[in-house]
Amino acid sequence: MLKIHDLQAGIEGRKILRGIDLEIKPGEVHAIMGPNGSGKSTLASVLAGKKDYEVISGTVSFLGKDLLELSPEARAGEGLFLAFQYPVEIPGLSTTIFMKTAVNEVRKYRGQEPLDAVAFLKMMREKMALMNIEQSLLSRSLNEGFSGGEKKRNEIFQMAMLEPRLAILDETDSGLDIDAIRIVSNGVNKIRNKNNSVLVVTHYQRLLDYIVPDFVHVLYNGRIVKSGTKELAFELEERGYDFIKNDQPLEQGA
Amino acid sequence: MNSETFEPVRQELGKEVDAGLSTIEKTVLSDYKYGFITDIEADEAPKGLNEGTVRFISSKKNEPEWMLEWRLKAFRQWQKMNGHEPKWANLKFPPIDYQDIKYYSAPKQKIKANSLDEVDPELRKTFEKLGISLNEQKRLTGVAVDAVIDSISIGTSFKEQLSELGIIFCSISEAIREHPELIKKYLSTVVPPTDNYFAALNAAVFSDGSFCYIPKGVRCPMELSTYFRINAENTGQFERTLIIAEEGSYVSYLEGCTAPMRDENQLHAAVVELIAMEDAEIKYSTVQNWYPGDKNGLGGIYNFVTKRGICAGNRSKISWTQVETGSAITWKYPSVILKGDYSTGEFYSVAVTNNYQQADTGTKMLHIGKHTKSRIVSKGISAGHSNNSYRGLVHVNRQAENARNYSQCDSLLLGDKCGAHTFPYIEVKNASAVVEHEATTSKIGEDQIFYCNQRGINTETAVALIINGFAREVMNQLPMEFAVEAQKLLAISLEGSVG
Ligand SMILES: Nc1ncnc2c1ncn2[C@@H]1O[C@H](COP(=O)(O)OP(=O)(O)O)[C@@H](O)[C@H]1O
Ligand SMILES: [Mg+2]
Numbered sequence: 001m002l003k004i005h006d007l008q009a010g011i012e013g014r015k016i017l018r019g020i021d022l023e024i025k026p027g028e029v030h031a032i033m034g035p036n037g038s039g040k041s042t043l044a045s046v047l048a049g050k051k052d053y054e055v056i057s058g059t060v061s062f063l064g065k066d067l068l069e070l071s072p073e074a075r076a077g078e079g080l081f082l083a084f085q086y087p088v089e090i091p092g093l094s095t096t097i098f099m100k101t102a103v104n105e106v107r108k109y110r111g112q113e114p115l116d117a118v119a120f121l122k123m124m125r126e127k128m129a130l131m132n133i134e135q136s137l138l139s140r141s142l143n144e145g146f147s148g149g150e151k152k153r154n155e156i157f158q159m160a161m162l163e164p165r166l167a168i169l170d171e172t173d174s175g176l177d178i179d180a181i182r183i184v185s186n187g188v189n190k191i192r193n194k195n196n197s198v199l200v201v202t203h204y205q206r207l208l209d210y211i212v213p214d215f216v217h218v219l220y221n222g223r224i225v226k227s228g229t230k231e232l233a234f235e236l237e238e239r240g241y242d243f244i245k246n247d248q249p250l251e252q253g254a
Numbered sequence: 255m256n257s258e259t260f261e262p263v264r265q266e267l268g269k270e271v272d273a274g275l276s277t278i279e280k281t282v283l284s285d286y287k288y289g290f291i292t293d294i295e296a297d298e299a300p301k302g303l304n305e306g307t308v309r310f311i312s313s314k315k316n317e318p319e320w321m322l323e324w325r326l327k328a329f330r331q332w333q334k335m336n337g338h339e340p341k342w343a344n345l346k347f348p349p350i351d352y353q354d355i356k357y358y359s360a361p362k363q364k365i366k367a368n369s370l371d372e373v374d375p376e377l378r379k380t381f382e383k384l385g386i387s388l389n390e391q392k393r394l395t396g397v398a399v400d401a402v403i404d405s406i407s408i409g410t411s412f413k414e415q416l417s418e419l420g421i422i423f424c425s426i427s428e429a430i431r432e433h434p435e436l437i438k439k440y441l442s443t444v445v446p447p448t449d450n451y452f453a454a455l456n457a458a459v460f461s462d463g464s465f466c467y468i469p470k471g472v473r474c475p476m477e478l479s480t481y482f483r484i485n486a487e488n489t490g491q492f493e494r495t496l497i498i499a500e501e502g503s504y505v506s507y508l509e510g511c512t513a514p515m516r517d518e519n520q521l522h523a524a525v526v527e528l529i530a531m532e533d534a535e536i537k538y539s540t541v542q543n544w545y546p547g548d549k550n551g552l553g554g555i556y557n558f559v560t561k562r563g564i565c566a567g568n569r570s571k572i573s574w575t576q577v578e579t580g581s582a583i584t585w586k587y588p589s590v591i592l593k594g595d596y597s598t599g600e601f602y603s604v605a606v607t608n609n610y611q612q613a614d615t616g617t618k619m620l621h622i623g624k625h626t627k628s629r630i631v632s633k634g635i636s637a638g639h640s641n642n643s644y645r646g647l648v649h650v651n652r653q654a655e656n657a658r659n660y661s662q663c664d665s666l667l668l669g670d671k672c673g674a675h676t677f678p679y680i681e682v683k684n685a686s687a688v689v690e691h692e693a694t695t696s697k698i699g700e701d702q703i704f705y706c707n708q709r710g711i712n713t714e715t716a717v718a719l720i721i722n723g724f725a726r727e728v729m730n731q732l733p734m735e736f737a738v739e740a741q742k743l744l745a746i747s748l749e750g751s752v753g
Contacts, residue, residue: 048708052700076710088705092723101719102709109710141723158709 001026001197002047002067002166007058009046015056016042018222024166027194031208032201033233034219035241040201041085043219044170048082049075063165076102077109079165083155083172085201087143095138095154099124099161106162127160131187148175156187163191168199173207185210205237220244302353305329308458311358315427315461318434328447328457335451343585343614344643344675347556355521357459357492415475422467423478426494429465436467440498444527444562444591452523452558452585460494460525468503468534477733479508493524499534501567506537508736522581523558532567532594537575539732541740544580546747551610551639554582561588565597565623573600574617575731577740579747582611587645589618592626592654599628602728604740606721606747607640607672616646616677621657621687630661633725636672637748643675650687657687665695666724668717668748696724718745 007020016039024030034040046053047060049072060067062078070078090098103123104114115123128135133153143151152172159167169188173181188198188211200211208216208230216233218226218241225244226232236244300307308329312322339350416423422433430437447457468474499505509526522544528536538561547554557580563572574588590599601617619628628648636642642665650657665674676693698720706716722729722741729737 048704050704071712072704072707073710073712076708082708084705084708088699088701090702090705090720090723092726093719098706098709098719101715102706102711105712105715106710162709 001028001063002199003059003061004047005059007043007046007060008056009042009053009058010056011042011053016222017046019058020219020222020224022217022224024197024199026165026197027192028215029192029198029200029211029213031211031213031216031230031233032199032219032224033203033205033216033236035245036203038219039222040219041170042222044082044085044168044199044201047075047168048072048080073105074109076162076164077106079196081159081162081164081167083152083159083167083169085170085172085174087146087151087155089144090142091144093142094140095142095157096124098142099138099158102158103161124161127157130190131157131160132183133157149177149180152176152180152184153187156184160187160191164196166197166199168201169211170201171203172200173202173204178206181207182210205233208233218244301356303329303355303357303459307357311459311461314358315430317427317430320434320438321430324441325458328454329459331447332451332454332458335454339451340585343645344641344677345583345585345612345614347583347612350521350556352455358461419472419475420469421472421474422465424465426460426463426465426496429496433465433467436498437465437496440527440529441496442527444529444564445525445560450560453525453560456492456494456523456525456560460492463494463496463524463526464507464509465495466497466505466507468497468499468505470500470531471502472500473503474505477506477508492522493526495524495526496529497527497536497538498529499531499536499570501531502533503531504535504537506733507539508733509538509540520554521556521558524560526559526561526588528561528563528572530563530565530567530570530572530597533569534567535571535573536563537573538563538588539736540574540576540578541732541736541743542576542578542580542584543743543747545582546580546611547582547609549609549638551582554611555580556583557581557586558583559586561586562591562618563589563599564591565594565599565626567597568594568623569596570594571598571600573598573602573731575600575602575728576604576615577725577728577732577736577743578603578605578613578615579743581613584611584613584615586615587617589620590628591620591622592628592657593622594626595623596625596627597623598626601628601630601632601646602731603632603644604635604725604728604744605633605642605644606635606744607637607642608747609638609640611638611640613641614643614645616644618647618649619659621648621650621654621659624653624655625657626654627658628660630659630663631727632661632663633728634663634665634674635668635721635724635744635748636665636674637668639671641673641675643677645677645679647679647681648689648691650682650684650689652683654684655686657684657689659687659689661689661691663691663693664724665693666721667695667697714745714749717748721745721748 002024004020004022007017008015009017020043032040046055055068062080065078067075100120107114131153137150146154172184200213213230216228216230217224305326308325312325442457445453447454466478497507528538530536544555544557565572572590576588578584588601592599599619603615605613605615607613616632617630630646632644634642634644644663646661648659661678663676667674674695678691680689682689698717702720703713703716706719721744725744729740732740
């Protein structure tokens, strides 16, 4: 599904990712953990194609295609989805219209006929039920005045609508109380199957109680310094990130 | 035709969904398209403006003597003002040679193309995006059309339905001939020829326009639109419209053309007058998409419009909604005189300027009656090298106890070569008035575009979504029949300005 090899990337002349290697197979759930500032969001942004970020070296293949060659919208068309750590507000644009446009643009990319109003609304109602989300939220301006939990639930609702092959969840749990985490995780679990994969980016182990990963990686200072199974997450929880930091040689300067 | 094709879609959406959706949501969801109806006329007056021109127009229209006299008086008024175009607007244009203009012509068929292949490919692309039929494209570009575009029976059945209710809806020329008592009573009572230079010009030479009369207590059952006035004479470049809503009546009127008119007429000077009696309501919606000139600012329509309504009776209401995307120059201030106590005036506007377009538009709310209310929502979107100004006056008379006004003027800038300006004038002569004004200026953020991109939406479409979101409050005021086209127009007129 996704193969990252020696990915180095930065922003404004500053190197942040210092050689990432990662492979995700269909049906797998991977978690990336790491302290603040280690480069988790940078990795997510680079994969999604945010143009502020500069790829210095390395390759990323997604479903056999050179991901780095594709525009951000083509990446979405290929089935890459990013649930943003900080979802953006668009005044006056409702989630309903946003999603009608997105779903049909992605369908166009895939050579499928657009959904008409009736088919779209039917699909929307199914996913609303699945994600425990109300129509009123979807009619409001996208993310404007949403609570933290509403923003994150809305991201996961969008994910459900777009049915991606690979979903990257960037700190979807941050700022959520335990009930909200449960709702969001349930949503993710409901749409998991053997053909799609999830990359969960998180700071804390507790989300991984609900979205159980097959592999856990620790990102530190732009590198994956440790990989393991879900037990690694418990270890991190117990010992904190310091034991990783202490294991690392001192940085040779940026 | 229009509302009929739309109805099934609305029903399909189902009531429970319908309830939760805004107009814009419904229109986006319904993929609605509609066509136009018109007539073609070929007469022309020679260039130049003198008494002879005025007589020519009046006789072309078979007008009675008193109407000719009225026009001639306006013409003399205009002569007195000659050379005194209003100069206060934030607009730059070379002097207009009023003797180099044809004052009577069929504006919609001036370009003589033999087939669509001869028509500007840019324009054709726009037609395709708007989903305009081939026949309609031909009509709009002046290609001779042999097929009858629309059946006359539709127009006739509308007319029958309306006349059963006592509603008069016809061209103003017809009204002058058939309903002289109403014309004499109301014409120019809101916008007298002396009002301004362009109003005087219009009064002298107006070629046609619409007339609506809604009798007491009647709620007009459909949106009145010039499109329905099939076989009525062409509305010329100097349009004149008069709408009268008697006590307790209601009417919603749609003006404009959502397709880009290819038109060589440089100068358009229209006058619209609205009169709302006690408890009456008039809703007037415009989508203006005249030719804006090319990318370098060559050509394009000069659009100088005087629109004004009077809330003559207590508790009456007048609401202007406009989406202005066309014209090289727009000079337009749809206004409301709030004379009746408890009357309400509203102005909702989206003005888009791109390339070298200039718009100076806004409103005047004149509070005279007690407990009068007005609301102004103006959304300006500027791109390219364009200049977009909001100019609004809120005036509260000494006697206007407890007047309320709320104004909101938002500007959205695309790029850094365009300008957005706000000129709010507030004159309050009564201390009980509450006048609020809010203004914001924003830009489309890279983060917003990336967010859309990540959902599979390309940058052009993302910009369209963002600007339509920005303009939503105004777009939601538009009748369904207009909203879809208006949204597409916003996107089309800003194409290529971001990304
Ligand atoms: N737009 C930016 N400009 C400059 N530095 C940035 C930018 N975004 C992130 N960084 C820096 O890159 C590093 C990694 O950030 P980030 O990927 O957000 O980390 P994480 O998501 O793991 O907390 C941090 O040092 C952060 O300050
Ligand atoms: Mg982060």
